[in-house]
Amino acid sequence: MKKKNYTQKKIRIIGGFLKKKLLQVKGSFNNRPTTNKKRETLFEWLQIKIKDSNCLDCFAGTGALGIEAVSRGANKVLLLENNKIVVSYIYKNILNVPNISVIKTDTLKWLKKKGNSYDIIFLDPPFQQNLLQKTIFLLEENNWTKSDTIIYIEKSKKYNFINIPKSWMLIKSTKSKNNEYFLYMKK
Template identity: 55%
Template sequence: MKKQKKRQKKIRITGGFLKNRVLHSVNKINVRPTRNRIKQVLFNWLQQYIKNSICLDCFSGSGNLSIESVSRLATSVTALEKKYILVNKLKKTLKIFSITNISVFHTNTLWWLKKNGTPYDIIYLDPPFYNKILLNKSIQYLEQYNWINKDSIIYIEHIDNNIYIPKTWKLIKNKKIGIVSFSLFYIKNYII
């Protein structure tokens, strides 16, 4: 019996000046990039906010959301990733694509967030699905350590709807595709 080849994960940029470019393969790494269909919905939601924004990608993995943001004219992105192999792959991809406005940090996101920060315009929270504690702590630290302000927009991708959402956050949009729920929030005092 012939062995079937494992299907390669292709991560494509879905819009902007890098549309249809393919990111480095992440086949042998335990990573779950945001699916293209979800990404298209997300960036349709963000289309009026993404241009000239300063973004924070808290669990960047392959850099999928970071590169998509820059492709759609975000001014800059700070990408945080714990796995060294993913940091290296992302840096190689940035070099190949000639992207200079994404800063990649090999760090634990919780350690990074647990210090006083400067607010970002758009924050992506897409941690490993089954680690609700990691997601809840990240949300808590964004609030506690000044990473958000009245103009911040926060994106959360999750499978468990029982997550901690601060009272000051207001849900703008949410959707579910398959088992994945994804939500967009802003701070209540800010009217969109």
């Protein structure tokens, strides 16, 4: 079995009471954190909705989106991540950060149960896997969304677009060289 090549990465929180907090992240070639520029754009989009919101980050990776959400006023954030090494780094980064929790789990298995809805959901799964469409289906099927839930999607341009539920309205989008970013609201 081939051993994964992990490299040390550093990411900073860019806004709120944790601004400039340095996150220690151990990542592999599959770990591609949302850039500071795109996180800034995302949280500009969310500025009206983030205060006192309950957020779910389905593929937490570095945890930066969830930590940024708490830093900017989210009430509670739940991070789901499958990689135990990455989870150990998330735990180190959320020490003394209020209202944030992490579960080491397979997101698809976790979303198969009936859930409580969230105000904001972050979907930034590994690009090389076909997880986005399955995740969207489970979010809708098992009541993880409600009217006015905001759903952020980050995906690679090289993968075909996904089927978005008719009850989700596109409110913002942008592109970079390789990726696409979308913000939807459930009607």
